Amino acid sequence: MDGIADMGGTRGWGPVRPPRRDEPVFEESWQGRAFVLAILSSRIACDGINPDAFRHAQERLGRAAYLDDGYYGRWLNAAELMLTDSAVLAPGAIEARARNLRDEGVEEPPAPEPARPDYAPTAEGSLRTVDTTPAFTLGQRVRAKHMSVPGHTRLPGYVRGHTGVVEVVQPAAVLPDTNAHFQGESPQHVYSVRFDSHELWGADAEPFTLILEMYETYLETP
Known part of the structure; x- marks a missing residue:
């Protein structure tokens, strides 16, 4: 699908600014926690790590969720989408919990019955062996x-x-x-x-x- 993630070659985004050579992996402490939460959440959502499903969740995000919340905010938003897709979380559950942490007294939606996809990779990583001959050759x-x-x-x-x-x-x-x-x-x-x-x-x-x-x-x- 052509979502916000497929923005290469489009105009209006300004110049590309390469990262600093001394740029830390996580500029703020919450980013490291967001990274870990996203990895764990994607594993919970489908009983295993499926990087393609995670990328698909990112490309389905709206502009604000993809760009305005920053790189690791994008990861958190995609992880939440995967969890709601698999009915591990009810839609709006995280927002309600966050508001209750601010003592707003919001009723949280009940936890749904999980409906995780039937997923089991055939091997580690993404490389596989196929019996067919490549359709294209070097230099073609x-x-x-x-x-x-x-x-x-x-x-x-x-x-x-x-x-x-x-x-x-x-x-x-x-x-x-x-x-x-x-x-x-x-x-x-x-x-x-x-x-x-x-x-x-x-x-x-x-x-x-x-x-x-x-x-x-x-x-x-x-």
């Missing part, structure tokens, strides 16, 4: 499919319909598009594809190359 010109994806995908909107060159044929990996929705791992070959900035953003773009990891079903021959 390929085109990212111009397709609208209703659910989760790792195919950026700004690259769809554009042509690049296969730089590396990577090991096969779990397909995020299905794994994020608990519809199976569907492992397939992955390719590092080099795109020219002028191909992606026109003749006025700053000259550079961009290398993206592309799943096999994202690509076609030009």
Whole structure:
């Protein structure tokens, strides 16, 4: 889906400011706690770590929840969404609890009956072995499919319909598009594809190359 997370190449966000070399991992103490809570919450929501489901939760956030609350605020908001999706938490439960901590006397919604998805990864990590031969080869010109994806995908909107060159044929990996929705791992070959900035953003773009990891079903021959 094309949510707030797929903002690469869009205008109006101002200049990119790289992080300082001495920037701490957590600038404030609450950020470390938010990191741990998000990891634990995603594990509780589906009885295991599914990074694709977590990314899908982030891309479904509204603008304020994704941008205004900062990086680790985004993690907390996505974790809450996963917990409500799995009926571990009732919608609004966290907000009600926070208001009660301020002595506002809000009635908290009752805890629902959990409905966690049936999820069990076949192995650790995301790399898998497939029996098929890679459809594309080193140095081959390929085109990212111009397709609208209703659910989760790792195919950026700004690259769809554009042509690049296969730089590396990577090991096969779990397909995020299905794994994020608990519809199976569907492992397939992955390719590092080099795109020219002028191909992606026109003749006025700053000259550079961009290398993206592309799943096999994202690509076609030009």
